[in-house]
Amino acid sequence: MKEINVEANVDNLYKVLGFIEQQLNGVNCDAKNQNRLLIAVEEIFINIAKYAYKDGNGSIKVQVSFSANNSVITAVFIDSGIKYDPLAKEDPDIGLSASERPIGGLGIYITKKFVDEIFYDYKNNQNILTIKKQI
Numbered sequence: 001m002k003e004i005n006v007e008a009n010v011d012n013l014y015k016v017l018g019f020i021e022q023q024l025n026g027v028n029c030d031a032k033n034q035n036r037l038l039i040a041v042e043e044i045f046i047n048i049a050k051y052a053y054k055d056g057n058g059s060i061k062v063q064v065s066f067s068a069n070n071s072v073i074t075a076v077f078i079d080s081g082i083k084y085d086p087l088a089k090e091d092p093d094i095g096l097s098a099s100e101r102p103i104g105g106l107g108i109y110i111t112k113k114f115v116d117e118i119f120y121d122y123k124n125n126q127n128i129l130t131i132k133k134q135i
Contacts, residue, residue, distance in 0.1 A: 001065040008049045008058040008079060016045050016062055027070045029135035036114035037073065037133050043107040044077050044129060052081025052127065077129045084127060085120045
């Protein structure tokens with residue numbers, strides 16, 4: 001397992017995306033799956049950076065591992081911010097027009113569609129969000 005620990009600041013998004021891309025080097029991941037994974041990572045990271053820490057100070061740890069045959073990537077996001085389960089919110093009604101839908105909620109909905117599994121847990125005063133994607 002590899003990991004990166006960065007300040008919870010949107011300016012660090014490119015460090016995290018670069019870290020994920022670096023981990024994908026050497027494994028067989030097509031462009032479509034890589035792009036979907038990176039969009040999911042971006043959505044999760046930005047949400048944590050914007051909302052986890054009211055005082056603006058904190059960090060996000062991202063851990064990456066692969067299945068034994070490198071066919072599945074697992075990314076775990078860990079923060080000590082405000083307890084929040086983004087999966088508890090009901091999916092938006094995408095049948096409504098944009099003007100009829102409340103603002104927000106599409107990012108996690110898209111993330112759910114772009115990954116194969118997504119889990120939330122809260123342990124030891126930490127939010128732990130895990131995504132798995134077959135590559």
